[in-house]
Amino acid sequence: MHSNQDNLLELQDVTTTFFTKQGEVRAVDGVSFSVGKGEVVGLVGESGCGKSVTSLSIMRLVPQPAGKIVSGRILFKNEDLMEKTAEEMRQLRGDRISMILQDPMVAMNQLLTVGKQLGEPYKFHDKVRGSLREMCIRLLEKVKVPAPESRVDDYPFQFSGGMSQRALIAMGIANNPDLLIADEPTTALDVTIAAQVLKLMKEIQRETDASIILITHDLATVAQICTRVIVMYAGRIVETAPIKIFYKNPAHPYSVGLIRSVPVLGQPVDRLFSISGQPPSLFAMPKGCRFAPRCNKAEKKCFKHYPPETWLDENHSVACWLYPGD
Amino acid sequence: MQGYIVKRILIAAFTVFTVLTVVFFVFRLGPADPVMVMLPPNATPQDAENLTKKFGLDKPLMVQYGNYLKNAFRGDFGSSFRFDEPALRVLLMRFPATLKLGLVTFILSVTVGLSIGLISAVKPDSIIDRIGRLFALAGMSLPSFWVGIMLILFFGVTLRWLPIAGRGTPLHYIMPAFCMSLYPIALITRLSRSSMLDALKSDYVVMARIKGVPEFYVILVHAFKNASIPVITVIFGIFGALMVGSAVVVEYIFSWPGIGRLVMESFFARDYPVVQVFVIVVTCMVVTLNLIVDIIYAYIDPRIRYQ
Known part of the structure; x- marks a missing residue:
């Protein structure tokens, strides 16, 4: 995927490092990808692979003071977010760029009413027209919380998990953002509620034509709403592919392993497949390909040098020595 | 909210009552006889007996306790030995x-x-x-x-x-x-x-x-x-x-x-x-x-x- 005027968001070689007492950790290491207008992209990977830090980097909300975006450019509507002042970023956040966190129970302030928290994106972006309470009720209605007129005055602990997640989504979409990052929005929910929440997100996307980055480790979720998949491993992107190609023809051995680990309904197996080994420690990254120690196709070269990004076709790229560049 | 406050007040009252009780018994468990403390060294046994009666210390402990609580609710905690004032x-x-x-x-x-x-x-x-x-x-x-x-x-x-x-x-x-x-x-x-x-x-x-x-x-x-x-x-x-x-x-x-x-x-x-x-x-x-x-x-x- 090459630089494109139609891209809403484009990350160029973004590296985010945490400076800890134990040493430097590159949670995100030279990540580049782009998101088109109205596109729904899935960012997939194991826990700790840098998905969440990538999204926090886009928001410029990497935990301080340990974390820092040390290099790269983050272009949003062709403007570099790295050059924005704190106040300019604040104005973008919750207005043009928004995010939904994964655990609604801890992402909501338990001491403020749901309505008060819903109203904040309006209040702090000068978007209040008429009654703020009325606007919050409309918002709850939009995400299908029952009895919004009375629910708006409730406290988060009076909401169920599914309702809290809906309220959280409502906060994210209040100002119809151009980009919505959803960080595992269904992880904390049970399967039926998760399906409802995904359906809701799909509807909202269609209505507002927002671009969505869906961060997840659940391939089933990706299959349901994404058009493209970005696979991250140990802080780097290993494969980018349109959803259909990804499922039919995954290129990177890691992606192949991920897809093979999903059990198929009706197909009896003795033992579920899993990728052997553990992701590398962030403090001791392998010199070559980071997946090499777990890869069954690894060769000598893989342990020595990190593979460059290779384009298999216009939309499908992979970083693996199995696919030599042109 | 009101129920909560009432409950807290009741608990507080109970705490005060418990402390009143503990204080009463602890001070009476001590080895020092308050009458002996108050009297000058040359006092006669008759003086001691009079004083004991005056403070009601000759009565059974439970009766003393009852009187103590009754007085406590009226804000009367006895007189200071030193100043002869409440x-x-x-x-x-x-x-x-x-x-x-x-x-x-x-x-x-x-x-x-x-x-x-x-x-x-x-x-x-x-x-x-x-x-x-x-x-x-x-x-x-x-x-x-x-x-x-x-x-x-x-x-x-x-x-x-x-x-x-x-x-x-x-x-x-x-x-x-x-x-x-x-x-x-x-x-x-x-x-x-x-x-x-x-x-x-x-x-x-x-x-x-x-x-x-x-x-x-x-x-x-x-x-x-x-x-x-x-x-x-x-x-x-x-x-x-x-x-x-x-x-x-x-x-x-x-x-x-x-x-x-x-x-x-x-x-x-x-x-x-x-x-x-x-x-x-x-x-x-x-x-x-x-x-x-x-x-x-x-x-x-x-x-x-x-x-």
Whole structure:
């Protein structure tokens, strides 16, 4: 995927490092990808692979003071977010760029009413027209919380998990953002509620034509709403592919392993497949390909040098020595 | 909410009653016969018997206990042996001095402790944080009697800047108040710093920033409201108890005419009714402060209010 005027968001070689007492950790290491207008992209990977830090980097909300975006450019509507002042970023956040966190129970302030928290994106972006309470009720209605007129005055602990997640989504979409990052929005929910929440997100996307980055480790979720998949491993992107190609023809051995680990309904197996080994420690990254120690196709070269990004076709790229560049 | 408050008040009343009972029995378990303490050495056995009868000490213990409770509810806790006046009145006469010193200490501790704690949490590892941490460590570990003596030595005797004893002018407050607030400042600084750090790391703070909430609002409304709950416990709850403990020492060192010094004097003079009423009044103070804390909790945290 090459630089494109139609891209809403484009990350160029973004590296985010945490400076800890134990040493430097590159949670995100030279990540580049782009998101088109109205596109729904899935960012997939194991826990700790840098998905969440990538999204926090886009928001410029990497935990301080340990974390820092040390290099790269983050272009949003062709403007570099790295050059924005704190106040300019604040104005973008919750207005043009928004995010939904994964655990609604801890992402909501338990001491403020749901309505008060819903109203904040309006209040702090000068978007209040008429009654703020009325606007919050409309918002709850939009995400299908029952009895919004009375629910708006409730406290988060009076909401169920599914309702809290809906309220959280409502906060994210209040100002119809151009980009919505959803960080595992269904992880904390049970399967039926998760399906409802995904359906809701799909509807909202269609209505507002927002671009969505869906961060997840659940391939089933990706299959349901994404058009493209970005696979991250140990802080780097290993494969980018349109959803259909990804499922039919995954290129990177890691992606192949991920897809093979999903059990198929009706197909009896003795033992579920899993990728052997553990992701590398962030403090001791392998010199070559980071997946090499777990890869069954690894060769000598893989342990020595990190593979460059290779384009298999216009939309499908992979970083693996199995696919030599042109 | 009303049910909650009524419940708290009942619990508070029960606590006071329990302390009244414990105080009654503890003072009667002691080996010293109060009559012997009160009488001059050359008194006859007849004198002792008369006095025993006068105080009702010849009656069975349970009857004495009943009378004690009855009198207690009327505010009658017996007379001071030393002053021949109701013990409660003796104590209350000395109370304003302690209360004034206490209020100065309270305001000093809360403003200094909270400000250092909050600034340290918002800007960890800054100069204020480092100095604050050092000061908190010192405040926690230096005993107030030693600090008091050193203050007197330095500012009172050597430099002659501040009066070393008594009260009267605002200058008189500086040393005792500083001495008394050292520990509470340290405690409040540490606690507000750590609970604020926790709150600032939480997801709801990240979420507020995601919504584009301005930083001062994030800190004061989202983070501080959550961080304030443990801090309030310390400020009010432990404060009452702390105050009394250090008031006894500090008032003694600086000859401050409050209840702390009174209780020390009464103790050495075996003026038990005054000591007894001191324990009871202090209990009531601590219980009341805790009741206030409980009500503030309910006001801040809806989960308590809606129980």
